[in-house]
Amino acid sequence: MSEENYPIIHYTGINQKVPYDDPDSTILECSISHQIPHLHECGGNGRCSTCRIRVIQGSKNISPPTMKEQEMARIRRWDQSVRLACQCYVKGDIAIQRLVWTSAEINILQLETVPEGMAEERAIAILFCDIRNFTKMAFENSTFDMAHILNRFYTTIGDPILFNNGVIYQYIGDEIIGLFGVAGGTREKNCRDAARAALGMNYAIEHLNQMELVDFDLNIKTGIGINFGKAFIGHLGHPKHKQLAVVGDPINTASRIQSYNKDVGTRILISQSVLRSVPEGTFELGKEFATTFAGHEHESTLYELKGFKELDVQLELQSSMDFLFTNKDEFAEKFYERVFTKAPEARELFKKNMRDQGRLLTHMLGSIVYSLSRPENLKSGLEFLGRSHSRYGVTKEYYPVVLSSMMETIEEQLGENSTPQLLMAWEKALTYVTGEMMKYSG
Template sequence: MERPAYKVRYCSINREVYTIDPDKSILDISIENKIPHLHECGGNGRCTTCRVRIIEGSENLSKVTPLEKELIRKRNWDPSIRLACQAQVKGNVAIQRIVWTSAEVSKLQLETLPADIGEERSLAILFCDMRNFTVLASNHPNYDLAHMLNTLFTCLGDPILMNNGIIYQYVGDEIIGLFGTASLDGERACMDAIRAALGMKYALERLNRLEFRDFDEKIEVGIGIHYGRAFVGNLGHPKHKQFSVLGDPVNVASRIQDMNKVLNTNLLVSEEFINNLPPDTLMTGLREEVNLKGKEQTFKLVEILGFNHFDTNLEIQASMEILLKDNEGFAEYFYDKLFTRAPAIRELFKRNMLEQGRMLTHMLGGIIYGLSRPENLHMGLLSLGRQHIKYGVKKEHYAILKETLLETIEERLGDFYKPEIVKAWDNAIDLITGAMMKSYDYDKVES
């Protein structure tokens, strides 16, 4: 007797797929059908990025697992939300993916805040302000100005989101980032914040060379970072509350940013901030003890020039926009090279190569964002390795993949090529493929 085929409808992309296996999860079905579906931890219930909203057919899913019940309690989810990795399809369902891109993952931290009163947390607070905005506004039509600001905020916001940060506010030409909203680890919050700040400088360099060249403008920014305890929670009218951060550290971070104009610098941090990092982490410049506007005590500020050591994550993140801006072009270029180098590998790809290319770039983007969350990334890569074993990928294929991917990256960087970027990708690919290849050892143990 044939098993019935169950229909899974993905509402947002208007696509329907079918499964006959009642033990398959929604995530399994997405992966099987080459539908990009975030799952940072590899579908092991360690994160919540694969969550979906059940539009129809909630009764046709497996029961809510204890793990999901705990998340529902902690994060105050409504009953329509399930983890795609936990919910098995037992009948027809209609779903909507909630977290579409890796850039959205950082916002999930806000779910860990108490629903009503909020609480105090230690945060790294970053203020970034555009220089000479008044002059810029007077030189360009309003619509051009809006376009430039949106482009700038995207450029400066990405490094915040890649490093576990939350974009708190846009105030005129200023962007504010928060780090540590879901972590008690001060060192990690400060490392994320400084990597984001240095990533902003990289991104701005690219922006000035490309997008803003046609406007005959060179944009400069000032960045200030402070670390301290602030109130985080939802404030406002009971029917219209908004996430808010209150406290002296917010004001201090803003004043530190302002001091860049006085000291002729572009990245300043407080002593309180830098004390959370291991010694010699950063390359520093000017050190000044200053009076900040509205503050009675003096503050010791330090100019940051960069990392003292090679930072793989920073170089990888800085190259992401260049490499993946044309997702389809990158994937097509890579697979053309791969099949030319190893024609036999072509037989492993049974599906539409356009879909395959989208899966590749979706996966790469997820891994780049996941570098700042290694606790999830390793599990995710192990699961990815297991999937590739099922596809017929052999251990010896990984060396060919690495060689082809590095060659593709080097050529696609174009004028932005730097040996440091290729070195970073070399390191990252070793990390990725090393974790994926461990799945062969796991499978031997289990068998």
């Protein structure tokens, strides 16, 4: 069949049209083969909803919903135009819109599991982060400057929440609240994720102070409190204006823990319920405090969180993302230059637009870092990538070349920000990634 006779998929968000040139491939597989970034965290197995699309035109030209799609649509209350790209096959021209564009948006999908109207009790970890001396900062800077500073602050400390499978619940003035475990997860994982987010915030704030706020003569300091417990979560309010609400003593206590940092001069405090949720020796702790919060009859024990006792690969990788992908095109160009130098024959595998290929690479790498906080999807996602690369002609012999080229590129991009611990984390993660993908090579 000539290319002009193939059905056409029109991606409306980027106004790009590609031929559906393999009738045995799904829409997701067609996206990837034509170098269009398309999130697929579970590897196209219908277990997540990250590859979701909206069918703009041509709904009759797509295969009927599978059982997996029907169940997903029921749970998440989708209308008929929303489909899973990993479950759809095409028999005529269609126009679609990818609905999840970035890895950061994946966390928001958890809110689809929150009930409407009546709150539901769920065990969650709650993180409060507050800017210190905000009133003084607001007095000393113009309104426009403060708006800029707050936007950068919210973005900087919001990213660690999203990196760690958390949901940004609220911004309240100079404060941000993150929730971990809204859609489930074990007690240990939710508390680990919250602790990693808090430590990531400290890294991010230091970077913000050194790089972006120097001209404002500012040095932002924060206080963070983390608690764990059962709270009621639901979309509550007026029938025409419902919004996410979290109610219960655990969230009030988390706010008080955050505030207690001011009294004792610490940056991150966790409750005893958080500490008990992880194996002994997980956290590096500092000082220990005993206090009784207003409204409580019992005494609370709080612990200063300094870090993880052992190397936490996710935290190391997350803290380096800004440095690595300042210029994504440059990163990809350097990587492929190294690959083609070490394995010249590999160039034949990349006959399409290398700029698009490079963007697909950095998109994939960033998605893997985000997926580390959702390990239930990571392995199947790597299987999908391994099988896809095998179809393109990537054999086992190429993976050591990919690993060494990637490590050299990462070290160069990090520059003075490189540390032995950071490089060890990247090597450990990439060795796992390439090892899993290699299993499915020809």
